[in-house]
Amino acid sequence: MDKRTIMTLLLGFLALALWHGYVAPLIWPPQQEQQEQQEQQQQSEPAPTQPQTRQPKQPELAPRDETKAPPPPIDPDEEKEVIPTTIANDKLTLKLTNVGATIEEAYLRDFHRDLDRKQRLRLLAPIVSGRRSLGLEIKGSADLANKKWKVIDSGKDSVTYQANATDSLRVTKKISLPSGANHALLEIKLENLSSDEKKHSYWLTSAAGIVPDLPEWQLDDTQLSELGSSYIEGAIGVSSGRNGDGVNILRRGPGKVQDEPFVETGNTLWAGVKNRYFSAVVKPDNPGTVVAGRVSAVGERNVSAALESRVITLPRQTSQTDEYLFFVGPNSPHVRAVPEYQDFVNIHKVPSPAAITNFFIAILHAFYSVARNYGVAIIMLTLLVRVALHPLTRKSQKSMANMGKLSPKMKEIKSKYKDDKKRQQEEMMKLYREHGVNPMGGCLPIILQLPILIGLFGALRYAIELRHEPFLLWINDLSQPDALTMLPASLPFVGGMPLNVLPILLIAAMFFQQKFTPRPMSADPQAEQTQKMMMWMMPAMFGFLFYGMPSGLVLYFMTSTGLGAFESHLIRRHIAKLEEQPTKKTEKKKRESWVDRSAKAKTNRRRKLR
Numbered sequence: 001m002d003k004r005t006i007m008t009l010l011l012g013f014l015a016l017a018l019w020h021g022y023v024a025p026l027i028w029p030p031q032q033e034q035q036e037q038q039e040q041q042q043q044s045e046p047a048p049t050q051p052q053t054r055q056p057k058q059p060e061l062a063p064r065d066e067t068k069a070p071p072p073p074i075d076p077d078e079e080k081e082v083i084p085t086t087i088a089n090d091k092l093t094l095k096l097t098n099v100g101a102t103i104e105e106a107y108l109r110d111f112h113r114d115l116d117r118k119q120r121l122r123l124l125a126p127i128v129s130g131r132r133s134l135g136l137e138i139k140g141s142a143d144l145a146n147k148k149w150k151v152i153d154s155g156k157d158s159v160t161y162q163a164n165a166t167d168s169l170r171v172t173k174k175i176s177l178p179s180g181a182n183h184a185l186l187e188i189k190l191e192n193l194s195s196d197e198k199k200h201s202y203w204l205t206s207a208a209g210i211v212p213d214l215p216e217w218q219l220d221d222t223q224l225s226e227l228g229s230s231y232i233e234g235a236i237g238v239s240s241g242r243n244g245d246g247v248n249i250l251r252r253g254p255g256k257v258q259d260e261p262f263v264e265t266g267n268t269l270w271a272g273v274k275n276r277y278f279s280a281v282v283k284p285d286n287p288g289t290v291v292a293g294r295v296s297a298v299g300e301r302n303v304s305a306a307l308e309s310r311v312i313t314l315p316r317q318t319s320q321t322d323e324y325l326f327f328v329g330p331n332s333p334h335v336r337a338v339p340e341y342q343d344f345v346n347i348h349k350v351p352s353p354a355a356i357t358n359f360f361i362a363i364l365h366a367f368y369s370v371a372r373n374y375g376v377a378i379i380m381l382t383l384l385v386r387v388a389l390h391p392l393t394r395k396s397q398k399s400m401a402n403m404g405k406l407s408p409k410m411k412e413i414k415s416k417y418k419d420d421k422k423r424q425q426e427e428m429m430k431l432y433r434e435h436g437v438n439p440m441g442g443c444l445p446i447i448l449q450l451p452i453l454i455g456l457f458g459a460l461r462y463a464i465e466l467r468h469e470p471f472l473l474w475i476n477d478l479s480q481p482d483a484l485t486m487l488p489a490s491l492p493f494v495g496g497m498p499l500n501v502l503p504i505l506l507i508a509a510m511f512f513q514q515k516f517t518p519r520p521m522s523a524d525p526q527a528e529q530t531q532k533m534m535m536w537m538m539p540a541m542f543g544f545l546f547y548g549m550p551s552g553l554v555l556y557f558m559t560s561t562g563l564g565a566f567e568s569h570l571i572r573r574h575i576a577k578l579e580e581q582p583t584k585k586t587e588k589k590k591r592e593s594w595v596d597r598s599a600k601a602k603t604n605r606r607r608k609l610r
Helices: 003-027 221-226 354-371 374-388 390-405 407-416 421-435 444-462 502-516 525-545 551-580 594-609
Strands: 084-088 092-097 102-112 120-124 136-138 150-154 158-164 169-176 183-192 198-200 202-205 233-240 246-252 262-265 268-274 278-284 290-298 302-309 312-314 319-330 483-486 498-500
Touching: 084 158, 092 319, 102 278, 102 319, 120 278, 136 169, 183 312, 233 262, 233 290, 233 302, 246 262, 268 290, 268 302, 278 302, 312 319, 354 374, 354 444, 374 390, 374 444, 374 551, 390 407, 390 551, 407 421, 444 551, 498 502, 502 525, 502 551
Parallel strands: none
Antiparallel strands: 084 092, 092 102, 102 120, 136 202, 150 158, 158 169, 169 183, 183 319, 198 312, 202 302, 233 246, 233 268, 262 290, 268 278, 278 319, 290 302, 483 498
């Protein structure tokens, strides 16, 4: 099997995986139904004034016991009004409501939604009406997620709520923001007001969905439930390893939990939801506080995550307080270094080998510190990788050139022994041995490069540093496709799609690279015709595959392809010069090839068997 066939198979599998998992959802996002008479939400960072509230609907809760007691009578002390509150630190702004004592919206102060950097990034919002983050459900009691709680204390960076779940159970929730942190602290206090022992457990929602990180032209705030992204997943962290010091992360996307929620019991550490660059995770202060995690659907395009507490035994007139950390932030280097976040820093799935991906991200940072432009840093990284892989590339192309020289003799052998496959194979091996050619010499270097290419792919696809970073001209965001303009809606098939320029340039670069790359001449006319077809099909297939990819990733492949064409031209010139020089092979002992060594070993084994 020649190098071109093996490369086609490998890239074909990669292309199918990337197409179904990433490109298709970006090129053809789901059609959004127009909704009339719906007010647009204001996206600027909320001030500490009273924000707009929504009348909540019944949220999706965990299945309850059919034998539960009837709900208690209406609490005469229940708060009658909706009370919005805003707390903030230098990292987060949380918009709270006393409806469920929950988080209505969460904004990241260090990140922006738009390229103009005028609006703070809103990460948490009501994806579906009535579903909010940090909602609480006491099993067998009233619906606390939609109950109006009393505000018993409020400050600049904390709010304390209180409500009666039953006549005998009072619940207090305190949400506070530590200074300079990407997390909130949550305290849940259960008080037994009766003269009897009581047992209770609850479900605590982490994030009731997450706002997808989409280009401005795709993000419609009025229809968040209809928006989605292939990056959105719910995740549950479970302790693993012999000593329980490892973390196994179980991820589920919206499509996998539409029919029923995914529940994981035992050794649960945390639960959260993530998009491409950001996540929201709830983690108990004591791992023994919770016994299960759950990921459930929020509409058709989003998910929520929740934790189930252990059964709490409350003697009469006693209380129990559970403490949680609620992280809302980015997958960035400074966040990954915080000790409190170590259990869930890998919620963002990085392609294996992760060590290579992180290595290239570190190199990208180093180049950026010099160039101060991530586009230039990507080009510098591409040049470094090309130089490092040059010995393998040269060996591969020299092997293909040598195979091409043997093509006439290979055709002759196939024609001469076309009815005797065994003799044909023996003569082929003899031909390789006489000329010191390894038929796999052109494929092995490519296989060795695959881990590096996968690591680079992950580094450029998941590096948050590229978000909203410009390169030049129309390329103003290296984390998104380089849309130059939108195609007219009247055009058939492609109407309304963005015109991305870099993938088109990639097609041209790949075509010229294949023109300059030496190809082994096949002894089979049909195989030769297939190679010619692939010369045209491969660039078109890659252009189609990369059309919806981040422009930073396409910039790398386009630059690498252009450098590869120039490199192939130099290698061909080098090979031609070597062929023109008089050889001294007759004066030196010819080096034994791998075919000779293999044949000798086979002969020795036969002799031993005799």
